[in-house]
Amino acid sequence: xxxxxxxxxxxxxxxxxxxxxxxxxxxxxxxxxxxxxxxxxxxxxxxxxxxxxxxxxxxxxxxxxxxxxxxxxxxxxxxxxxxxxxxxxxxxxxxxxxxxxxxxxxxxxxxxxxxxxxxxxxxxxxxxxxxxxxxxxxxxxxxxxxxxxxxxxxxxxxxxxxxxxxxxxxxxxxxxxxxxxxxxxxxxxxxxxxxxxxxxxxxxxxxxxxxxxxxxxxxxxxxxxxxxxxxxxxxxxxxxxxxxxxxxxxxxxxxxxxxxxxxxxxxxxxxxxxxxxxxxxxxxxxxxxxxxxxxxxxxxxxxxxxxxxxxxxxxxxxxxxxxxxxxxxxxxxxxxxxxxxxxxxxxxxxxxxxxxxxxxxxxxxxxxxxxxxxxxxxxxxxxxxxxxxxxxxxxxxxxxxxxxxxxx
Numbered sequence: 001x002x003x004x005x006x007x008x009x010x011x012x013x014x015x016x017x018x019x020x021x022x023x024x025x026x027x028x029x030x031x032x033x034x035x036x037x038x039x040x041x042x043x044x045x046x047x048x049x050x051x052x053x054x055x056x057x058x059x060x061x062x063x064x065x066x067x068x069x070x071x072x073x074x075x076x077x078x079x080x081x082x083x084x085x086x087x088x089x090x091x092x093x094x095x096x097x098x099x100x101x102x103x104x105x106x107x108x109x110x111x112x113x114x115x116x117x118x119x120x121x122x123x124x125x126x127x128x129x130x131x132x133x134x135x136x137x138x139x140x141x142x143x144x145x146x147x148x149x150x151x152x153x154x155x156x157x158x159x160x161x162x163x164x165x166x167x168x169x170x171x172x173x174x175x176x177x178x179x180x181x182x183x184x185x186x187x188x189x190x191x192x193x194x195x196x197x198x199x200x201x202x203x204x205x206x207x208x209x210x211x212x213x214x215x216x217x218x219x220x221x222x223x224x225x226x227x228x229x230x231x232x233x234x235x236x237x238x239x240x241x242x243x244x245x246x247x248x249x250x251x252x253x254x255x256x257x258x259x260x261x262x263x264x265x266x267x268x269x270x271x272x273x274x275x276x277x278x279x280x281x282x283x284x285x286x287x288x289x290x291x292x293x294x295x296x297x298x299x300x301x302x303x304x305x306x307x308x309x310x311x312x313x314x315x316x317x318x319x320x321x322x323x324x325x326x327x328x329x330x331x332x333x334x335x336x337x338x339x340x341x342x343x344x345x346x347x348x349x350x351x352x353x354x355x356x357x358x359x360x361x362x363x364x365x366x367x368x369x370x371x372x373x374x375x376x377x378x379x380x381x382x383x384x385x386x387x388x389x390x391x392x393x394x395x396x397x398x399x400x401x402x403x404x405x406x407x408x
Contacts, residue, residue, distance in 0.1 A: 169353025
């Protein structure tokens with residue numbers, strides 16, 4: 001009876017993969033920092049996890065209705081912090097993304113991701129909000145654009161893109177017409193396509209044009225939208241040379257061709273691919289990876305942490321980590337479907353969108369399939385702000401499960 005009662009209040013389908021990923025992160029960071037002068041990073045990581053457990057427990061017991069009422073205040077505070085970081089932020093890796101108070105520092109943009117999920121869920125869960133209204137899309141877009149724009153000003157383009165992923169995931173779950181979402185996404189797709197080659201740009205342009213035509217909107221509107229998208233795509237070269245900073249241009253060019261700057265922007269990607277490839281089927285063994293132990297990859301405990309288990313435990317170890325992520329994400333979808341209360345369901349999907357985007361982009365970065373944009377890997381990468389926010393999200397998911405009957 002006791003075991004059954006615990007299982008009724010704790011979602012082990014969330015807790016077990018989460019715990020497995022935490023253990024994988026602890027082992028990976030221990031291996032990546034086991035050198036004089038770097039071991040303090042591992043100690044801090046453990047402290048972030050322990051303090052994060054307190055955050056998890058707080059959100060597990062926080063009443064959902066209270067969170068609903070708190071979300072506008074949390075969103076306002078996140079915007080305030082994003083404004084403050086522009087004027088008094090500590091610069092790390094070219095971006096003023098951190099606020100430091102004494103020895104303590106945190107990254108407001110991580111808090112802003114969480115707050116944006118909450119405010120979008122709050123807004124869309126109101127009774128008078130319709131999913132087929134353009135006004136709904138506009139208001140939700142503005143709520144997302146404000147933190148996105150402030151994050152770009154730091155500048156931190158990698159984190160800014162996450163807000164877009166959150167917006168798309170939540171709006172799709174809310175069943176906003178695909179036409180409106182395609183209207184927003186198409187220009188971004190065309191800009192990215194234009195960075196590759198003219199042939200790819202033309203191919204993508206044909207697909208997007210066909211998509212708009214198949215939606216059978218008024219002819220004049222369709223032509224205007226297609227023309228606007230083409231203009232934005234063709235203007236991307238100007239955007240690339242005039243707006244993006246040199247180090248962002250290098251990241252894009254090294255993504256397209258890492259060997260163009262093997263000792264600069266392309267160095268991490270090249271060394272990462274060597275590390276992952278050298279792991280083979282079962283890896284070289286714990287703390288025996290040459291790329292890891294000889295420090296070929298700078299600060300490998302952050303964005304490139306996936307290289308460590310991939311080299312030391314090979315394809316099998318990497319597959320286990322990916323399986324844990326898959327189980328966790330699949331469970332979130334099931335949980336969001338199970339919950340009938342719109343606010344909680346949308347928050348769960350916002351969490352899913354955040355983690356799914358980070359997982360796909362981070363691992364694609366380490367494999368050289370995506371530009372290096374500073375995206376951490378959930379529960380594996382070192383970082384206090386991200387760990388606290390991730391712990392809060394896990395706490396909410398467990399909270400939703402424990403109260404699923406009241407939320408249905």
